[in-house]
Amino acid sequence: MILNTNKIIGIIGGMGPEAGIELHRRVIHFSEASRDQEHFSIVHVGFPSKVVDRTQYLEHKTIINPAQAILEMVHIAVNSGATVLGIACNTAHAPQIFEPVKMGLSTHEKPVNLVNMVEEACVSCIQEVPLNSKIGILSSNGVFKSELYSAMLQHRGFEIVLPSPKFQEEVIHNMIYNSVFGIKSNSTILRTEVLELLHKAMRFYLNNDVQTIILGCTEFSLLKEVLSIAYPNILVIDTIDVLAKALIREASKPVTA
Incomplete structure (x- = not known):
């Protein structure tokens, strides 16, 4: 089967790094592909050193919202062609973090689908x-x-x-x-x-x-x-x-x- 789509998946990883890799691996695993060319194109961005720990932010142990660094990775993925995005971190889906990321997507001209885990x-x-x-x-x-x-x-x-x-x-x-x-x-x-x-x-x-x-x-x-x-x-x-x-x-x- 040749996948009839030109959508590129964006994985926002680094939270932790192994989890982002595991998400990437499972996208490949669940894809109905029998040869390289049938797999989805994936942009995987992970800047672990830039993203403040999400739990520390939610527990008020830091005032730096990790949404800023996550959004930076999102912009890189979108500018590289990704239109369907997933953040490989549950804690990053807390509204205090996830909502600013969603709002930041509005700066892009083309529609971007940020899937909510x-x-x-x-x-x-x-x-x-x-x-x-x-x-x-x-x-x-x-x-x-x-x-x-x-x-x-x-x-x-x-x-x-x-x-x-x-x-x-x-x-x-x-x-x-x-x-x-x-x-x-x-x-x-x-x-x-x-x-x-x-x-x-x-x-x-x-x-x-x-x-x-x-x-x-x-x-x-x-x-x-x-x-x-x-x-x-x-x-x-x-x-x-x-x-x-x-x-x-x-x-x-x-x-x-």
Whole structure:
């Protein structure tokens, strides 16, 4: 099959770098292509050293909004021809960050489709999860404290099970950000400490009758295989998968004049 589109996908990465690469890989994986020429053209921009940590901004530990650096990457992608964009970071979809990025897109003459990962994940829940089901979220503190997923899903009739702030900080957030063993510090090697914390988090959710888990941080997408093997009866909504499929869907739509 030759893809009948000239739309270029833009991946805004570097948050963290491994997650952006994973999104790129999954766009390739989910594409219906049998030869090089049938794949989507992709512009992947990642400036990790320029983007302030999103959770630190949302927790008021810095006054620098990462939206500025994200928008800089967006402009590079659009000026390189991308018209369908995805940001490979859940926390960057908090309104305080995402909305300024959307507003900044208005400076471009041609229309640009910035796909919202969080909205797409919520649509996946509506399609795959029975109403009134209990959903748990593995996320950064930024997503947790901004209620990015919980507010949207509760409005749609789901029950969201949340840990205490202490558990969120010491167990779930620690899996990502611990400077010694966290996923951001060891993105290519899954440390034993992370697995121990993951199982502790899953015990909490299983004890609260949760049957669906949203991987609400792109770093957690790197644990998808472990979760699928260890907890086969849990439905995992992987936001990198969701975003990759949404980018393919939007880039496959006919180009309008």
